[in-house]
Each structure stands twice: as C-alpha cells, then as structure tokens.
Amino acid sequence: MALNVSLDPQPFERINVCGYRDLRVTRLADHGIDAGLETVAQGLTPHLLRHLGYQPNAAAPNAVVRGYSAINTDLQAVNSR
Numbered sequence: 001m002a003l004n005v006s007l008d009p010q011p012f013e014r015i016n017v018c019g020y021r022d023l024r025v026t027r028l029a030d031h032g033i034d035a036g037l038e039t040v041a042q043g044l045t046p047h048l049l050r051h052l053g054y055q056p057n058a059a060a061p062n063a064v065v066r067g068y069s070a071i072n073t074d075l076q077a078v079n080s081r
Contacts, residue, residue, distance in 0.1 A: 003044070005029065005037050 004027040012025040028040065035043075 003028070003040070005033075005035070005040050 004025060006027055006029045009027055017023045017025055028035065030067075033040075033072040
C-alpha cells in the first residue's frame with residue numbers, strides 16, 4: 001500500500017503506476033488534507049491494524065498499539081529519468 005501525503009505526483013505520469021496504464025496518482029494535499037507524514041501515519045496505524053486483524057494485548061491494548069510501528073514513513077526517491 002502506498003499513500004501519497006504531499007509528494008509531487010508529476011513524476012508518476014511517466015510510468016505505469018502499479019502496472020496500470022493511465023492510472024492517475026493523487027495526494028492528500030490535493031484533497032484539502034493539510035497534515036504531515038507523521039500525523040497521517042499516526043492516524044492511519046490503528047485503523048490499518050484493526051482491518052488487518054491485529055489484536056493488541058488485552059492487558060494493555062493502547063500501549064501495544066501506540067508502540068507498534070506498522071507504517072514505514074521513510075521517504076523514497078523517485079527516479080525520473
């Protein structure tokens with residue numbers, strides 16, 4: 001899964017994104033969501049874990065979810081050559 005928060009989508013116009021010809025790429029910023037990468041990751045993590053069936057420890061459910069890093073927020077360079 002890839003979620004574009006604010007990265008310029010223009011370089012993706014030169015490739016077949018996910019193998020689909022003419023698939024358009026957008027970003028949250030284009031939809032009026034003004035949030036940074038870390039904020040988006042923190043908000044998305046509990047929902048993603050729930051939908052994936054992750055069950056936190058019943059004795060400390062909030063501590064486990066808060067300490068669990070399911071989302072890689074590393075920036076990846078796009079080669080536009």
